Amino acid sequence: MAEKGIGARVPRKEDLRFITGRGHYTDDINLPGQAYAVFVRSPHAHARIKRIDKASALSMPGVLAVLDGQDVAADKLGNLVCGWLVKSKDGSPMKMGKHPLLAQEKVRYVGDRVAVVVAETYHQAKDAAEKLVVEYEELPAVVDLAKAHDSSVLVHDEIPNNLCYDWELGDKAAVDAAFAKAHHVTRAEFVNNRLVPNALEPRAAIGHWDPGQDAYTLHMTSQNPHVHRLVISAFIGIAPEHKLRVVAPDVGGGFGSKIFIYGEECVVLWASKKIGGRPVKWTAERSESFITDAHGRDHVTTAELALDAEGRFLALRVNTKANLGAYMSTFSSCIPTYLYATLLAGQYKTPAIYCNVRAYYTNTVPVDAYRGAGRPEASFLLETLVDQAAIEMRMDPADIRRKNFIPKDAFPYQTPVALVYDTGDYATVFEEALRIADYNGFPARRAESEKRGKLRGIGLSCYIEACGIAPSAVVGSLGAGVGLWESAKVRFTHTGKVQVLTGTHTHGQGHETTFAQLVADKLGVPFEDVEVIHGDTDKTPVGMGTYGSRSLAVGGEAIVKACEKIIAKGKKIAAHLLEASEADIEFKDGKFTVAGTDRSKTIGEVVFAAYVPHNYPAGLEPGMEETAFFDPPNFTFPAGTYVCEVEVDPQTGEVDIVRFVAVDDFGNVVNPMIVEGQVHGGLVQGIGQALLEGVRYDDSGQLLTGSYMDYCMPRASDVPFFEVVTSRGTPAVANSLGVKGCGEAGAIGAPAAVINAIRNAIGVRVEMPATPERVWRAIQQSPMLKAAE
């Protein structure tokens, strides 16, 4: 069995349907009688809605309904909410601006939903949407995060200074004291560039109210269908939870953007009832995705690192402004706080850390979790700051890290920023990465590049992340409105086949394969006999979904627990069939055996007995189906070292990544091929952030990077062949599998490696994205290159 069990490079079950165009996405679904929704959106970043006149839109052919914010209010639908309460340092709760499903009184960003038009066909809805008369009184907009605090413009009239919260973490006094006696202080300012998530499949939804049953079904692009069901029922109030089914079929990528509860999906569900129960479909156009999917990152930070004379870190002080956009998205509050500041220790034993985060509203698209969510921001600033400290102290960037790593024997390690790291061996991973990258051989390669007129640089990044979110009591004490356990049901059929129902959702991660390997391994059944079912609230047990690299560490462990219950029950049945004592039954490789004998029953025989209980233990329930919930005792802490090597063309500023080595500690690995694929994808996104991607608004709040002609996504030719090693694991403690999570690592660790490599080549740190123009300008200013001339 081991050949397709834990640790095997099993090709993905889902690939056949995906690469032959047989996936089944929300937009592929067409329900009988379906109508189409088109949203009318604000063309202004900030304006008062003076008047909406529906008459001409309603008179257009095929129009079934035109609904706006007043209709939402009349039906008393709730506002969209942020599910994590963050408190300011003075104890006051964050200030959440009202976020109605359709705008009321004001619009607050270009793309804000003003109304929906529902018509017989998509084109009729488009035509009618153009005819809707909306009169605006334009208001000045606040766009620049750095200026949000003293702007005379208020995004939400009732929220002074546009400040949502002013939050802190860490021991400020201890940090101040350490700075006072520091030998050296390294200081820098960082912009963490705003990104558009750009899932391959745009968001889509079909809402359907069935008048016969007074029940609702919402097909949609979701990473967490049960969370959508919960919020739409408990907060928006469209349908009671038991009368609402949310189905997320194949979903083409999310990167966080499909976690959130947006207005559009709620509106089509509500609109279906408004038109008498015909299904209502909406599929985002790509240009709509750019202005409605929650953006990522967008921080402005000042950071200072205090060091002693030997280069040991004494303290870290970080002041960050985080952009929330116009409204709080579902998890937006916790991203720049609990998923950010808590990671600022990195892989180092820095004894004192203090972080202050002020989150501001601006007239831009809401910002929330995007692959890595908070951790890329933390890792980027720490790893580029550490590099800068090494340069200022004339140390090798490798040596300064060696000096400060948390040693292998210090685990479990309590950081000064709340987290307790369970395991890790940072120095070993680090040396392995440097060995593979031939760090010591770099000077020769640099000299060779120089001969060809190129500037070569090498950059290191030692990232850490917290995955497997999360112990419910811990996140509850920090303000989370939900528990973050996970669920699984393992069900045998008469014929010994297995259905695994999981509360997580796969949208590119390959759960259908990984989870099947897990069950094949635990229950000793063929991999091919295991089918993974997910994404339907009427089928699977209640689950919290997929994000934060949690699915295997939390959801996988729930599957393990369900398998253990199956085995426990199977032992009772086997003992009865084998006329032995239950205590003497051993289970291994799919067989229940009486210890010390060759008398055994296969799991198939036992399962059959459970469904055809003619000869069966008295009092035992028939059937073989077990459910388990798992609430992890801690996060997991993947970590790794990335080494990036670049060649810069001094004529144009172009950066060519010539080599990229990634050594990751993901603990144990179920499918190395899938894990490597996840690392590749993450690295490409991290490189995209470092070199290519970046949202630009003009001063009036118009998005300038609203299409792929202007927003640059990485292509295959922009990245090198990655050298990825994932076998250096220290098993995680929080789950029996010892797995840590791998989905975000690449996006977290790559940006600093790239930017450090460019700095190594040209002597100046370039803000992200390090476009050729920025690099070229930096080269003109570089003291290092001037000195070399």
Add this chain to the structure above:
Amino acid sequence: MYAFEYFRPTTLAEAAQLLASNPEAKLLAGGQTYIPTLKQRLAKPSAVIDLGRIAELRGIHEEAGGLTIGAMTRHAEVASSPLVKRVIPALAALAEGIGDPQVRNRGTLGGSIANNDPAADYPAAVLGLGATVRTSKGRAIAADDFFTGMFETALEPDEIVTAVHFPKPEKAAYAKFPNPASRYAIVGVFVAKTASGVRVAVTGAAPCVFRATAIEQALEQVWSEASIDGVTIDPTNLNSDIHAQADYRAHLVKVMAKRALRAAG
């Protein structure tokens, strides 16, 4: 897309007649620019006249030592044509560098120059080689007169580009600094040594393709990279946008001119 009438003529005469009798009609070549324009509802034509079935608008042949390329010839056909590679290899290389394979398989020479996008590649070759644009009205428009401004040409509203004639240069090459997102030119420079002298055409840098006369004069003196070093490119009338500021574009004009010169030999 708004609704429109759709015509698919098979002869040039028929297409010209349709265009003349439908003042609000537009031509469709490979649709690489026009289909997105329609989908975004930025255009509302009464009719669309698809040139895709007109055989006489397609093809590459040798003429007077140079090349004549039909307006409906796809970028990919030019890029892979042995004839183009033999007679004017710089043209094949330029076509090979346009956009991505999908764009090259649909986009056309006629569509590119009729559209005259300030960042398009072909206008640089047409101007750099001193080509002649032939039209349905029997006109032969010199490149120097054809590109009149941003997205503007000397074509009349009911005039169709039928072909472009490229004289064979002594040597020529094109170097482009692509926009990493769209792959259009942030700056593209076509350098040619022709029977009538040195011609240097710059695309991407300004609102319309133009001849860099200062570089031409310098190269006329001495055909060398050092000549280009001595030239100053004035950024005043160059584009500044989120992708590149004018001074950077001015710098790139020289860098690309030198690269083109090196490639031309």
